[in-house]
Amino acid sequence: MKPEHRAYxxxxxxxxxxxxxxxxxxxxxxxxxxxxxxxxxAAFAVDGIDGPLARRYDVQSNAPQVDGALLDxxxxxxxxxxxxxxxxxxSGLMPGWTGxxxxxxxxxxxxxxxxxxxxxxxxxxxSGFPGCWNMVVLVIFALKPPVWLCxxxxxxxxxxxxTSLRFIHPVRTxxxxxxxxxxxxxxxxxxxxxxxxxxxxxxxxxxxxIISSLYxxxxxxxxxxxxxxxxxxxxx
Numbered sequence: 001m002k003p004e005h006r007a008y009x010x011x012x013x014x015x016x017x018x019x020x021x022x023x024x025x026x027x028x029x030x031x032x033x034x035x036x037x038x039x040x041x042a043a044f045a046v047d048g049i050d051g052p053l054a055r056r057y058d059v060q061s062n063a064p065q066v067d068g069a070l071l072d073x074x075x076x077x078x079x080x081x082x083x084x085x086x087x088x089x090x091s092g093l094m095p096g097w098t099g100x101x102x103x104x105x106x107x108x109x110x111x112x113x114x115x116x117x118x119x120x121x122x123x124x125x126x127s128g129f130p131g132c133w134n135m136v137v138l139v140i141f142a143l144k145p146p147v148w149l150c151x152x153x154x155x156x157x158x159x160x161x162x163t164s165l166r167f168i169h170p171v172r173t174x175x176x177x178x179x180x181x182x183x184x185x186x187x188x189x190x191x192x193x194x195x196x197x198x199x200x201x202x203x204x205x206x207x208x209x210i211i212s213s214l215y216x217x218x219x220x221x222x223x224x225x226x227x228x229x230x231x232x233x234x235x236x
Contacts, residue, residue, distance in 0.1 A: 007062035017075035037195035166220035
């Protein structure tokens with residue numbers, strides 16, 4: 001296969017995320033929340049592998065007619081923000097004004113953040129919470145915490161978008177990647193299983209979701225607090 005064909009095949013893979021988003025939306029409007037999250041987790045998995053493939057096959061040079069970064073942002077807004085926000089509102093987990101507040105707050109702040117040119121840091125982490133509301137909302141469905149706690153978490157993460165707090169990219173952030181990659185794999189497996197068993201409160205997936213979510217949310221901030229030793233210092 002020619003390099004150009006490989007590069008364009010990566011764009012095609014990224015675009016399948018839009019199809020998965022539509023399947024998730026169809027499930028959502030039919031109030032089939034478990035199936036909606038199965039499609040969203042599938043889209044999450046695609047998003048995890050298309051980036052490394054894009055860099056490997058140098059899509060910017062070999063398939064420049066398609067803006068892969070823009071395509072990825074379009075799909076991500078649908079699967080990370082728009083559909084999860086609707087699910088949180090329509091499911092009744094946050095009733096009344098709290099559901100409206102979550103719906104408006106998540107979509108509004110995420111639209112601004114996705115257009116922020118400084119979202120990526122030099123170590124390939126994110127500056128501010130990267131709008132991974134699909135992960136947040138899935139955990140809310142699985143754990144069903146009190147409404148007041150859901151509201152606090154949503155307000156805190158929405159505000160964190162516009163701070164200098166760092167959040168790791170589990171694949172691209174090199175520091176602690178030996179831990180981050182297994183953690184994101186654990187989260188994906190547990191999230192998919194939790195949805196598949198209709199968020200059974202007795203499922204083992206809840207424990208995996210809690211542990212992996214806490215790590216993924218806090219790792220970047222911990223890296224800011226704990227300075228990395230330089231290569232010179234580590235060999236002295």
